[in-house]
Amino acid sequence: MKALYVRIYLTLVALLLAFAFGSAxxxxxxxxxxxxxxxxxxxxxxxxxxxxxKLALPPAxxxxxxxxxxxxxxxxxxxxxxxxxxxxxKRIGTTQMFLRRADDPxxxxxxANLGDGRSLEMVRTVRPPTPPGMASGPTGGNAAAxxxxxxxxxxxxxxxxxxxxxxxxxAVSTLAxxxxxxxxxxxxxxxPVVRRLTRRLETLKRGVEKFGAGQLTHRVDxxxxxxxxxxxxxxxxxxxxxxxxxxxxxxxLANASHELRSPLARLKMAFAxxxxxxxxxxxxxxxxxxxxxxxxxxxxxxxxxxxxxxxxSAVGETHAVELLALGAEExxxxxxxxxxxTDSARVEGQERLLRRALRNLLDNARRYGGPEVELxxxxxxxxxxxxxxxxxxxxPVDLRERIFEPFYRLPGHAEMAGGVGLGLSLVKQIAExxxxxxxxxxxxxxxxxxxxxxxxxxPAQAPSGSR
Numbered sequence: 001m002k003a004l005y006v007r008i009y010l011t012l013v014a015l016l017l018a019f020a021f022g023s024a025x026x027x028x029x030x031x032x033x034x035x036x037x038x039x040x041x042x043x044x045x046x047x048x049x050x051x052x053x054k055l056a057l058p059p060a061x062x063x064x065x066x067x068x069x070x071x072x073x074x075x076x077x078x079x080x081x082x083x084x085x086x087x088x089x090k091r092i093g094t095t096q097m098f099l100r101r102a103d104d105p106x107x108x109x110x111x112a113n114l115g116d117g118r119s120l121e122m123v124r125t126v127r128p129p130t131p132p133g134m135a136s137g138p139t140g141g142n143a144a145a146x147x148x149x150x151x152x153x154x155x156x157x158x159x160x161x162x163x164x165x166x167x168x169x170x171a172v173s174t175l176a177x178x179x180x181x182x183x184x185x186x187x188x189x190x191x192p193v194v195r196r197l198t199r200r201l202e203t204l205k206r207g208v209e210k211f212g213a214g215q216l217t218h219r220v221d222x223x224x225x226x227x228x229x230x231x232x233x234x235x236x237x238x239x240x241x242x243x244x245x246x247x248x249x250x251x252x253l254a255n256a257s258h259e260l261r262s263p264l265a266r267l268k269m270a271f272a273x274x275x276x277x278x279x280x281x282x283x284x285x286x287x288x289x290x291x292x293x294x295x296x297x298x299x300x301x302x303x304x305x306x307x308x309x310x311x312x313s314a315v316g317e318t319h320a321v322e323l324l325a326l327g328a329e330e331x332x333x334x335x336x337x338x339x340x341x342t343d344s345a346r347v348e349g350q351e352r353l354l355r356r357a358l359r360n361l362l363d364n365a366r367r368y369g370g371p372e373v374e375l376x377x378x379x380x381x382x383x384x385x386x387x388x389x390x391x392x393x394x395x396p397v398d399l400r401e402r403i404f405e406p407f408y409r410l411p412g413h414a415e416m417a418g419g420v421g422l423g424l425s426l427v428k429q430i431a432e433x434x435x436x437x438x439x440x441x442x443x444x445x446x447x448x449x450x451x452x453x454x455x456x457x458x459p460a461q462a463p464s465g466s467r
Contacts, residue, residue, distance in 0.1 A: 438451065
């Protein structure tokens, strides 16, 4: 049995059956207990009545006529179906109610010993339950419609006399019908609910299969507020991340393949010209070969680092990083001015990545922003900001987000200017990996300001590769 909805439905039906049988068993036990209580109470009442009548009636040695007259008088007062028998089992006297009810179907005659050889008999009639609002008498009419003075009326006609003393067939059959109707109703109503739930799971399964087959744009219906909707929403979020990651990797590989062509072509040309070149040209070609090899090495390193950052792979251990020392070292290497606005700046992160991000910003500023480059460090709410300012031509407002995309270069920036368009993309990925951000702003008086914010505490799960 593989269908989930069938298993859920059969489990529910089995629980309903167990509930029905359990309810019937409890009802049966309750009826048996009630019957025992009624029998006990009826026997106690009959014995108590026998003791009272023994005291009220003439003794057993009195003439039968005297005993019969006294018993008839007490029978009329009590208005109960009673009979008095002597020691030989012959009836001394009976009430009219006894004679009428003794022939009723289901009549039960019980007796109690008076202790002097005589016995008192009483008729108990087993009757089906009376519908609410109806009288329990044999006429079945309303209580108000009964004729006054009937023999079965009076203070002694207590409810115990008309209560069934054993679980009759109507009560059991009614319970069975109710349980069957309940079972059928719940089973019929549960099927569409269970089927709807599992149908949504089947839809989710088909959606996962389509996505796994290569339809990266396929998403499943995540409407609703239950667990299935939450699962579908989680799948859609994961699908978005996977699609973005795969698209990014495809773009990275395509652009890297394109960028590798240029230095490789230059290397091929240089090696072809090296053999027939003059000594002066040999020196120039050797320098060109070294430059192209360095460019290839840098490109491969940046591609690998970008790929690892995009995939969220570990690229070093996290520890406390002194930003003041880091900024001073990189500023000295790039020969730019460094102006910190704080005496202490420490964050949790990976020094190698932070150094790479700051170095890329400084190299980018020196390459495109001219010689007037400044580096500053200032404390802000929640962390610190590195600011790299230059006096270059600046970046148009509509392109300040695109320059952080992989392999994107501003129009007019020729390839010979250096770089392949991965530097700023790596800066953004490194900042986001540390829970920070990077932005490009205009500088007063002309130029650009690249601001990288780093939080003082590294998040437990810093985003990586998000765009």
